[in-house]
Every structure is written in C-alpha cells, then in structure tokens.
Amino acid sequence: MYTEKVMDHFQHPRNVGEIENASGVGTVGNAKCGDIMRIYLDIDEDQIIRDVKFKTFGCGAAVATSSMATELVKGKSVQEAMEVTNKAVMEALDGLPPVKVHCSLLAEEAIHAALWDYAEKNGIKIEGLEKPKSDIHEGEEEEEEEY
Amino acid sequence: MDKLIYLDNAATTRTAPEVVEAMLPYFTEHYGNPSSVYGFASANKEVIAKQREIIAGVLGAKANEIYFTAGGTESDNWALTATAEAYAEKGKHIITSRIEHHAILHTCAYLEKRGYEVTYLDVDENGLVDPAAVEAAIRPDTILISIMFANNEIGTIEPIAEIGKIARAHGVLFHTDAVQAFAHVPINVDECNIDMLSASGHKLNGPKGIGFLYIRKGVKIRSFIHGGAQERKRRAGTENVPGIVGLGKAVELAAASMKERMDRETEIRDYLISRIGKEIPYCRLNGDRTKRLPNNVNFSFRFIEGESLLIMLDMKGICASSGSACTSGSLDPSHVLLAIGLPHEIAHGSLRMTLDEEMTKEDVDYVVDNLKEIVAQLRSMSPLYEDFVKKQEKNQ
C-alpha cells in the first residue's frame, strides 16, 4: 500500500518532538477525522528555520508526511518554506495512495499554520500566506450514492 | 520476519487441512452436476443432502430448512429483501440494530429507498440490544426483526433467546446474522425462536464463498436467485459441491470440538484482556466483558490512531484489525464503536484481536510486550497525548 519512502519515514520519523518557546506552533486537522498534526518552528532573526519538530496523531501516511515536511523546511528561509507544497511532500515520498492525499495537504497546512503563528507573534507578513483553516476536511469527499 | 501471529479470525480463518482434503475429490473426481440423471453425478445430490443434515443437526433444525448460499452477505441480503417482499401486504416495517454488519445495514438502506421503514435500535455502552426496546418498537405493520447473534467487531453476544421469545409472542419473524457465532457458541433455533439464520463457511475454518441461510419451515420467503430448481427452487444455480462439502466438514469439526475450543479460547482471551488492562494505561475494553465471543478482544487506546498501530504490529508479525477510519476506507470510524458511544478520536484508536484455539500464552506475552512498546511509542509522538499530559501537570 505504501512506498518504501513512506514506510521509512513512518518507521523512523525525523524530527519528532516539541520545541520549548518555539517561534511558531501550528496544529491542524481534527480528531474526528483521525488525524492531527502539530508543527513547532524555531526561526532566527534572519527568518531561517533553524529547527523544526512535529507531533502527529494519525495513520502511517499522516506520520510520514509530517516527517517529510519537517525535513523539507529545515534550514530553509521562511519564504522558501512557503514553497513546500503538498505536492512536494508527496513527490519526496514517491507518492501516496489516493485516499491518503489529504494527509499531505494536512502537512502543508500544518507548516503554514506554524508560519502564521510566527508571523502573528512577530507582526510580520509572509507573502502568499493565508490564515489557516481549522479543519481542512470540511466539505471533502462526499460519499457516492449507490443503490 | 518469520513470526506470524494471526489475530484476525473474525475477518477470516485458515481453511482446515481436513476440510481441503474433503473438498479435493469434488473438483477432479466427483465433478458431476448433482442435477444430472446418471449415477456418477447424481451421487453428489446425496453428498449435499448429507452436509445439510450435519448443519441442521448442529442447529436443532431440519435438513430441508438449510439453504446453501455464497456466504454470509448473500444470506443476509436474501433474508431481508425476500421476507420484505413476501410480507409486504402485512406491513413494511423492519426492526434491526445500529451495530449490524453492513450486509444487513446496507440492505436495510436499500429497502428504505423502496418504501420500507426501518427502526435502528440503539445499544448500550457494551453493545447490548435491550429486549424491552425491541418489544417497544414492534408495531402492527412490523414484519421482521433482525438482530445479530454476536457482533463481529466487539464480540458482544446479544440476548437472542429473549428477543426470539418477544418476536414469537408478537407473531413477527425473527432473523439473526450468526456469521460470527455459528459453530463458535451453541445455538438452537427452536430454543431461541429463530426463524432465519445466516452463517458463513470462512469464519469457521471452512472455505470462502459458501454459507447458508436457515429458513424455518412455514416462513414465506421468495427466491432470491432465479433459475434452476436447486435448493428447492429458492436459490437457483448449480451447487458449489466442493464448497458445500467443505462447509459440512468444517461444521462437523467445529461442532465436535466446540466445548473444548470455547474453554481454551476463553482462557487465552481473558489472559490477553487482563494483561492489556493491567499494563497499558488509558485503554478501554470494548464490548461486554462476559457476554462475549470466546475469541474476541477489542480495546481502544487513547491518543493514538489504529492504522499506525496495525502497521507497527505487522512489522512484528502480528496481524490484527482496527475500527479506525483509515482502515475502513471512509472518514468515519466504525459505526459499531460510535454506536456504543465512543467519541471519534477514541474509536480511531481501536484494535481488534480475534484469536483461534492455537494461540498460546507465550503468543499472548509476545503480543502484549510488543503492544506496550508500540502504544508508548505512538503516544510519544501524539499531540493529543502531549496536550493531555500538559493538562494533567497543570491540574496538579
């Protein structure tokens, strides 16, 4: 079901943990749907992401996408981190099963939420960054009518 | 990884080697069509009759009340749609429960779209249907009550005898989906006033794709599959002779060993339940503690999600299942876990382990030791657990 990369990041997730007094923290998803991601960013004066940690409640893909997303933004500038899209996360993982694509969206959303928190705290504006939605699942995947 | 501990016997079981052996000649030697006239083939008619007798004997039924089908799903579909049609003049109301298998629930939804009304009874926190609620739901136009004998996810055994008594007293037909219970626990159709009963071969070490529907003599029921005269014209199609032989053999074996198997499985089950309950914090046993299938263990572990749990167990050679949304192919966790009142996030963290009689205490120890580690590891990366711990620290 999962690629080797996904399994690797699930079995050996990178950057699990918390950052005390983080520059920005973002939590997205909801327990109702079965995935929640929280990302901590440590950002220096030059707006470089020095450290990043995550915690995730969710399936194998949710863990792997969080792990990959943290790898992709680590050491990047805030502006560069904005380019880490769900597509980039998926590609880096060699793809996800169609039903798990929402996990990669959640990972992108979690990064954005943490960046938003950082921007708010510091009174700065990050180009292209919008206020995160609290629940990305809303309105998604209506079940098909049968019978 | 050589070790394989198969804890998903509610999903399906290993076909017993004796069953396979009994079936084999019916592919290559006795392959004749039972409907043919010549002796070579028509002998198979008697073979089928023999299996019918074996099964009827286990249920306390008559042989001509057993109809072979292609499995539990077909039996459930047949029992519901065909009685609904046959009794439409009396009424169009059906009573069932919220925790039935989808073979029942989706058939009910199908009937609802065609003018039938269905009452879905709630269950208590252990998954038990209240017989008084069944009685209260009966109306003059009620034609059928369908309540499962035992639940496939949480293992709860329903008060079938009491419900059967009520159904009989009110002159309403009573069907039970006994796919998980038949040949695992004793069932007598007369003692329980059961009018129809569904069962499936692959849940009792028999082959897949074969099952039966017991239909009490006198119950009006339309044929479901139209065609030839097989199964007293009620279920057409050339008989699956090897499957029927395999089912008969599996039932024979299961019935003969039922008592010892129940004792042994119950002992192992209770050992597994007690070790998990004692050694893993923030967990909950789902399903009734005692009115429970001997082979079913179902726990929810707070703060973690079922699919990641299953993948990690798989890496240790442990096969189990979960009611989490990620394993159901939808966004919602299992309807059974929601019906017993679990919040979504706790339902997502459920783990079902269904054992067989070969499981040993050493296997249980291996499973629990690994489970402890995996649950702790997943919690250490769970934001829900982090919030919980912080809240606790604050409150101290």
Ligand SMILES: Cc1ncc(COP(=O)(O)O)c(C=O)c1O
């Ligand atoms: C309670 C119950 N009913 C019906 C079925 C369907 O049986 P089958 O797989 O033989 O169609 C199952 C099996 O998953 C079950 O557990």
